[in-house]
Amino acid sequence: MGINVINFQEKFSKFHERLEYKIIAAMNDYHFKLVRSYGDFVWHSHPETDEVFVVIEGDYRIDLRDKSLHLKTGEMVVIPKGVEHKPCAAKECKILLIEPAGTLNTGDAGGELTKTDLEWI
């Protein structure tokens, strides 16, 4: 692959399904993924890794067991490994995720929302 500029909004224009994760870049063994988040996700944690959420557009809430984080466009948060969290988007929200390749969206919770074999766009 060549070295090319990646425009977040242009990548988002390539898909419209919610809760589908698309890989847009790799940095060493980490992936950069986009998702159109919507609704309440499941409580889960990632026992093996920290996870970064960056809000590209929208309002996003991440519930922790002891507080709720409210993020808006141009904000990010690091959820440390092992910390239970539940993302919630009252309206569709465009999110950039950064985490090791192969990290499952549902972490240790599994279930029907789990996505594997993510597409590169």
Add this chain to the structure above:
Amino acid sequence: MGINVINFQEKFSKFHERLEYKIIAAMNDYHFKLVRSYGDFVWHSHPETDEVFVVIEGDYRIDLRDKSLHLKTGEMVVIPKGVEHKPCAAKECKILLIEPAGTLNTGDAGGELTKTDLEWI
């Protein structure tokens, strides 16, 4: 440290020096750093790691030996390990860098622009 929302522009408001790198977050053994880039940087590469540039605000150019990359607000690029590059900002540009903790800004080139002992903000 607690788990807190990070606002890129609010963090940029905390410093105004150019070419100073401020750490705003850690994800596993990676750091998220902000820099107010300005002018021509030095040609260098990072033999041991890929490096991600995200443009938070401004117009940014990264010269490679065989082409120039032109980035604007809301765009990113991965410079693969070992690839020589030279960032250039005709006007001040707000950049988010993502790379392993301890990665030097001047890579294998060294010199007077090298920054160590970065401050957390």
